[in-house]
Amino acid sequence: MRKADLAIGIGLGALLVVVPLTAHRWSRWLRQPVAAADEATAATDADVDREPEPTEAPADVHRTINVKLLFEEPGGAGLVPEERSVAYHANLSRQLRVVVDELLRGSLAGKVSPLAGGGRVQEVFVTARGVAYVDISKEIADKPLPGETAEMLAVFSLVNSITMNFPAVKRVQILIDGRIAETLGGHVDLSRPLLPDPTLLASSRAVPAVPAATPAS
Numbered sequence: 673m674r675k676a677d678l679a680i681g682i683g684l685g686a687l688l689v690v691v692p693l694t695a696h697r698w699s700r701w702l703r704q705p706v707a708a709a710d711e712a713t714a715a716t717d718a719d720v721d722r723e724p725e726p727t728e729a730p731a732d733v734h735r736t737i738n739v740k741l742l743f744e745e746p747g748g749a750g751l752v753p754e755e756r757s758v759a760y761h762a763n764l765s766r767q768l769r770v771v772v773d774e775l776l777r778g779s780l781a782g783k784v785s786p787l788a789g790g791g792r793v794q795e796v797f798v799t800a801r802g803v804a805y806v807d808i809s810k811e812i813a814d815k816p817l818p819g820e821t822a823e824m825l826a827v828f829s830l831v832n833s834i835t836m837n838f839p840a841v842k843r844v845q846i847l848i849d850g851r852i853a854e855t856l857g858g859h860v861d862l863s864r865p866l867l868p869d870p871t872l873l874a875s876s877r878a879v880p881a882v883p884a885a886t887p888a889s
Contacts, residue, residue, distance in 0.1 A: 735760035739837045741775050742829045742873075744784035748821065750874030751829055753836075754781050765804075768834060768841070769796040772806055775833055786826035789815045794850065802842035803865045804834055810849040817857035827860045828869045835868040843867055 737760045740753035758774055761767040778788035791812030798804045817823045831844040843865035847853070853862045870876055 739771055739774075740833070741771070741779075742833045742836070743779040744786050744825045744829065745874045746782070746784060748825075750876070751825060751832060751872050752783060752874045754779055754783060756780070764838065764840065765797045768798065768804055768806070768838065769793050771833065771837065772796065772808075772830065775830060776808075776812075786817070786822065786829055787812065791815075798841060802840055803845060804838075804841045804843070805845045805847060806830065806834075807847040807850055813848050813853065813856055820857075820859040823855075823857040823859045824869075824872060827856060827862070827866070828872045831866050832868045832870070832872065 736757045738755055738757050740755055742751040743754055744750075745752045756774055758770050761770065772793045776787055776791055776793065778785035789811070790809075792809045793806065794809055795807040796804065817826055827846065830846065834844050835841050845852070845865040846862050848862075855862055
């Protein structure tokens, strides 16, 4: 036992001598990971402070398209187009809603607006077969329409405006407050999708000119 105690004492004494002499070596070795971490942190900080490099991403541009809205020509000769710039939407249903909103807003050039007067678009969607369902609030039916011609021009100002600008739409079903309505004023059947009626355009109703009389020989 005494020999063992003596050996332990000698070992501890040697350790106390060696540690101070080699401290500069192992302390430097222990500091290396910290230095590497400091370098990584410095690199990260440099990245944060660095100005971002410019990208090739395109700027956000608000696109528009020109459409032709049909209003009634003063004097009741028929429907005439009024060109207007509206916001562009890649989705056809959303695009149609924008166009119908503009139609209900009315003419900006002094033409008669048969559908203007309080109604608003509630929903629009287009089927795969090209039928556009346009749901308008019930105020649209509260406006009196004086006679069959006025009702025809009101209905087909909507139908023709959509089909003229968007050939993918073949028919238009007008809904009133989410339901299929029989008519707006008692003359035009709204219970089914309607085809456009080009005969209501003012240009198609023009009276042909009478040829000049041939002078007698």
